Amino acid sequence: MNKFFNLFIKGIFVGVANIIPGVSGGTIAVVLRIFDQMIDAINNFFKEPKKHLKFLIPLMIGAGFGILIFSKIIEICLAKQSLPTSMFFVGLVIGSVPLIYGHAKTKEIKPIYYIASLISFLIVVFISFMKEPTSVATSTSLSAFFLIKMFIFNMIASAAMVVPGISGSFVMVLLGIYNIILTSISSFISTVISGLKLISTEGFFACVKYIITSSSFITLFVAGIGIIVGVIVVSKLIAFLLDRYFSITYFSILGLIFGSIFSIFKDPMTYASYQGSSIPLFSIILAIILGIIGFFISFKLGKEW
Numbered sequence: 001m002n003k004f005f006n007l008f009i010k011g012i013f014v015g016v017a018n019i020i021p022g023v024s025g026g027t028i029a030v031v032l033r034i035f036d037q038m039i040d041a042i043n044n045f046f047k048e049p050k051k052h053l054k055f056l057i058p059l060m061i062g063a064g065f066g067i068l069i070f071s072k073i074i075e076i077c078l079a080k081q082s083l084p085t086s087m088f089f090v091g092l093v094i095g096s097v098p099l100i101y102g103h104a105k106t107k108e109i110k111p112i113y114y115i116a117s118l119i120s121f122l123i124v125v126f127i128s129f130m131k132e133p134t135s136v137a138t139s140t141s142l143s144a145f146f147l148i149k150m151f152i153f154n155m156i157a158s159a160a161m162v163v164p165g166i167s168g169s170f171v172m173v174l175l176g177i178y179n180i181i182l183t184s185i186s187s188f189i190s191t192v193i194s195g196l197k198l199i200s201t202e203g204f205f206a207c208v209k210y211i212i213t214s215s216s217f218i219t220l221f222v223a224g225i226g227i228i229v230g231v232i233v234v235s236k237l238i239a240f241l242l243d244r245y246f247s248i249t250y251f252s253i254l255g256l257i258f259g260s261i262f263s264i265f266k267d268p269m270t271y272a273s274y275q276g277s278s279i280p281l282f283s284i285i286l287a288i289i290l291g292i293i294g295f296f297i298s299f300k301l302g303k304e305w
Contacts, residue, residue, distance in 0.1 A: 003054075004058045005058075007034070007058035007062065008058045008059070008061060010029075010034055010059065010062065011058060011059040011061060011062020011064075012065055012066035012070070013028050013032060013066065014063050015062060015064060015065065015067040016066040016067070016070045016074065018067065018161055019067055019070070019074055019169050020074060024093070024163070024256075024257070024260055025161045027092075027093055027096055027257060027260070030096060030253075031092065031096045031099070031298050034059070036242075038056075038059070039238050039239050041055045041056050042232060042235040043236050067185065068188075071182060071185050078269065078273070080273060081273055081286065082269060082271060082273040082274075083270055083271060083273065083274075083279060083284070083287045084283055084286040084287040084290045085290075086267075086269075086270040086287075087291040087294070088294040089264070090261055090264055090265075090294065091292060091293060091294025091295035091297075091298065092294040092295070092297065092298040093260065093298070094261065094294075094295055094298070095294065095295040096257070096299075099299075100253060100254055100257070101250075101254060104247050104250030104251050105247070106246075106247075107246060108247070109247065110247075112248065113248050114251065116248050116251050116252045116255065117251045117252060117254050117255035117258075119252075119255065120253070120254075120256045121255035121258050121262075122255075123255075123256075124256055124263060125262055128263035128266050129266075142215050142218055147219075147222045150177065150180075150219060151222050153175045153176075153177050154177070154181075154222075154226035154227050156175065156230065157175065157177075157227070157230070158227040158228075158231045158234070159233075159234040161227070162230075162231055162235055163238065163256065177223075180219070181220075181223060184215075184216045184219045184220050184223075187214075187215070187216035188217055188220055191214045191217065192211055195207040195208075195210040195211040198210055
């Protein structure tokens with residue numbers, strides 16, 4: 001039970017990280033010391049399904065809980081104090097650098113590894129310049145084209161969710177589906193609440209029908225299938241790279257992490273609370289404090305890895 005609860009809590013952090021543009025759920029998984037086990041569980045699921053289910057079920061429940069419950073909280077925090085909120089996660093990411101570097105240098109370091117870091121850094125920087133986060137689509141018309149797009153785009157975004165240093169939600173922003181997902185989550189929660197009220201008057205099956213035929217459920221269901229497919233495919237690639245090219249893979253991850261930090265500072269959403277005006281001194285001080293707190297939380301977890 002203690003192990004289940006521990007994985008559930010870690011899953012919440014991974015889930016929350018995956019809804020913050022610029023913050024990598026994969027990085028948080030590394031910080032929480034579950035990344036390697038997560039990749040192994042996904043990649044070798046059918047070899048020992050019972051063993052891997054004990055790990056994946058509490059983690060997935062926690063991630064789902066984190067996404068559903070904290071998406072609104074994060075939305076409010078980013079709306080009220082976007083800079084301090086973002087800096088807390090920047091602190092978490094920076095605090096993970098020493099542990100990832102220490103893991104990477106367990107084998108002989110070659111100059112090409114630093115070149116790999118630079119290339120991966122430049123890739124994320126390039127992506128951050130591709131599209132402004134404010135220009136996102138919000139249409140949720142359940143056409144065949146829309147559902148196919150949601151499947152493919154979420155499959156692409158899920159690849160970033162697995163790879164440390166790349167933010168899956170930031171990729172969603174670049175692909176123009178981030179607002180659709182957030183809106184669908186809020187709408188789904190409202191739909192479930194409304195559906196539960198039908199149980200007393202029309203029965204349980206009427207409630208289920210009401211929920212599963214809603215546009216928010218269909219959108220999230222298709223998106224979820226895309227994410228699952230993407231995670232399975234990418235996890236196999238990550239496992240292969242860690243097995244064959246261990247050090248250069250981790251050095252590349254370091255580049256991705258520094259690139260994601262750059263993307264957070266560049267992203268207008270980090271400064272959205274201030275609507276183009278100067279940032280209040282209180283927000284700057286709070287951002288520094290939360291950044292330091294995030295760093296030490298991440299660094300302490302890293303020392304225990």
